[in-house]
Amino acid sequence: MKLDVAFAPADLTPGDAAGRTVVVVDILRFTTTACAALQAGARAVVPAASTEEALQLSRTLGPGDVLLGGERGGRKIEGFPLGNSPLEMTAERVGGKLLVMTTTNGTRALLALQGARTVFLGSAANFSALGERLRALLESRRELLILCSGREGSFALDDAYCAGRFVEAALGGRRKWRGLNDGAIAALDLVRRYGQRWDRPLSTSASGQALKKIDHDDDVTHCAVADTAPVIPLFIERRVRIATTEEAA
Amino acid sequence: MKLDVAFAPADLTPGDAAGRTVVVVDILRFTTTACAALQAGARAVVPAASTEEALQLSRTLGPGDVLLGGERGGRKIEGFPLGNSPLEMTAERVGGKLLVMTTTNGTRALLALQGARTVFLGSAANFSALGERLRALLESRRELLILCSGREGSFALDDAYCAGRFVEAALGGRRKWRGLNDGAIAALDLVRRYGQRWDRPLSTSASGQALKKIDHDDDVTHCAVADTAPVIPLFIERRVRIATTEEAA
Numbered sequence: 001m002k003l004d005v006a007f008a009p010a011d012l013t014p015g016d017a018a019g020r021t022v023v024v025v026d027i028l029r030f031t032t033t034a035c036a037a038l039q040a041g042a043r044a045v046v047p048a049a050s051t052e053e054a055l056q057l058s059r060t061l062g063p064g065d066v067l068l069g070g071e072r073g074g075r076k077i078e079g080f081p082l083g084n085s086p087l088e089m090t091a092e093r094v095g096g097k098l099l100v101m102t103t104t105n106g107t108r109a110l111l112a113l114q115g116a117r118t119v120f121l122g123s124a125a126n127f128s129a130l131g132e133r134l135r136a137l138l139e140s141r142r143e144l145l146i147l148c149s150g151r152e153g154s155f156a157l158d159d160a161y162c163a164g165r166f167v168e169a170a171l172g173g174r175r176k177w178r179g180l181n182d183g184a185i186a187a188l189d190l191v192r193r194y195g196q197r198w199d200r201p202l203s204t205s206a207s208g209q210a211l212k213k214i215d216h217d218d219d220v221t222h223c224a225v226a227d228t229a230p231v232i233p234l235f236i237e238r239r240v241r242i243a244t245t246e247e248a249a
Numbered sequence: 250m251k252l253d254v255a256f257a258p259a260d261l262t263p264g265d266a267a268g269r270t271v272v273v274v275d276i277l278r279f280t281t282t283a284c285a286a287l288q289a290g291a292r293a294v295v296p297a298a299s300t301e302e303a304l305q306l307s308r309t310l311g312p313g314d315v316l317l318g319g320e321r322g323g324r325k326i327e328g329f330p331l332g333n334s335p336l337e338m339t340a341e342r343v344g345g346k347l348l349v350m351t352t353t354n355g356t357r358a359l360l361a362l363q364g365a366r367t368v369f370l371g372s373a374a375n376f377s378a379l380g381e382r383l384r385a386l387l388e389s390r391r392e393l394l395i396l397c398s399g400r401e402g403s404f405a406l407d408d409a410y411c412a413g414r415f416v417e418a419a420l421g422g423r424r425k426w427r428g429l430n431d432g433a434i435a436a437l438d439l440v441r442r443y444g445q446r447w448d449r450p451l452s453t454s455a456s457g458q459a460l461k462k463i464d465h466d467d468d469v470t471h472c473a474v475a476d477t478a479p480v481i482p483l484f485i486e487r488r489v490r491i492a493t494t495e496e497a498a
Contacts (some may be wrong), residue, residue: 011257011259011402011408027379084471108372153259154261155404155430155432157434160429182404182405182406182407183403185406186409186439189439190438193442194378194438195456202252204426205434
């Protein structure tokens with residue numbers, strides 16, 4: 001069994017993700033927002049590496065169908081109808097739409113994953129649904145990599161705690177240390193430290209603090225609520241959509 | 250106050266260390282070994298990026314005076330008289346000598362630090378001595394960066410725990426979270442998890458496991474003993490030597 005946590009995309013060397021089952025975590029806020037958008041009926045979320053690429057993709061994909069979203073420094077990008085808040089993702093706004101999004105950390109982590117077998121998106125919003133799937137997947141495939149998006153390329157407490165919760169869920173109550181890398185062990189240690197309360201590590205983290213500073217307290221609160229969007233988002237063919245039952249197995 | 254922990258050199262962007270007080274940690278084994286060598290009377294430890302550079306440096310610095318040491322994959326480098334074990338660093342072997350050393354993680358972390366104001370080396374071996382200095386330094390300079398060497402470029406539990414111990418020592422019992430980055434908070438969380446016992450995180454870590462696999466159990470045991478070499482090693486002008494009282498202040 002091989003269960004790894006990487007705390008930032010830079011921790012991966014090329015090929016580390018090749019052929020693997022990966023969960024990408026950017027709980028504040030991209031993966032939470034993607035879960036919320038899919039739950040609200042968006043057809044897919046298309047990650048873009050830059051504002052320019054987002055604009056270009058929206059032209060290619062057909063503007064009538066597309067909504068642009070994203071942030072820089074936590075703030076909505078000028079001229080984009082949507083930011084990067086899960087609270088914006090209502091059925092009225094995003095139902096049936098294709099969301100093209102660019103964010104500082106989360107979309108970049110996704111785009112850095114080369115050659116992975118399967119890439120899911122994880123957050124508190126889809127914790128129980130995805131956690132259950134991961135338990136079954138670890139059982140059958142015997143391997144799992146959880147990739148934290150981190151904050152500006154380095155360790156983020158919020159993502160690390162979320163990764164620990166998924167490690168715990170994937171292990172399903174077993175206390176098996178063999179096969180866990182140091183990152184997975186430390187992530188579990190954080191879960192022991194903070195217990196089941198998502199809000200504590202999220203509020204304490206630099207990302208949480210920065211969001212509060214620009215009056216996004218409600219986002220931090222919302223991202224810390226489990227199971228608000230019980231979907232299994234799959235990143236495939238350059239977009240994130242809900243996995244079919246077969247794909248999630 | 251700004252107290253940061255970086256879990257791997259890749260977590261730093263160029264300039265992150267500029268003008269700062271830095272502690273480099275590679276408890277298994279380079280920083281422990283460097284402390285032991287200086288305590289045993291070695292004049293200095295000169296880090297080299299590669300075996301070739303180590304050989305070249307030994308020629309430049311004068312072969313009569315120089316001892317070569319280091320490891321690849323944890324094992325002594327062929328033809329080098331010393332490996333990377335603190336247990337090898339006896340007064341008989343290294344007293345008065347200049348050690349040129351190349352290791353997988355620790356020496357590379359040192360060489361990656363550009364423009365730092367002061368660079369110390371930390372381990373359990375010099376924990377109380379350095380911890381006390383850090384407390385005074387944080388008081389006066391109001392900033393400190395602890396850089397973990399990590400393992401093959403990513404998170405290492407042994408170094409992260411050691412970093413947490415130094416954070417705790419630098420804070421001197423104060424429970425101030427403001428000014429700590431997410432890495433420093435998580436490192437302190439690890440100290441809460443493992444308590445004061447160095448041996449637990451070291452034994453559990455991938456580095457500890459790998460050393461045991463090649464019969465270096467005694468190194469893991471030794472590196473987990475606090476205060477065996479109460480020196481303040483300073484990296485300056487491309488070499489590590491004991492800091493003068495003035496330099497350590």
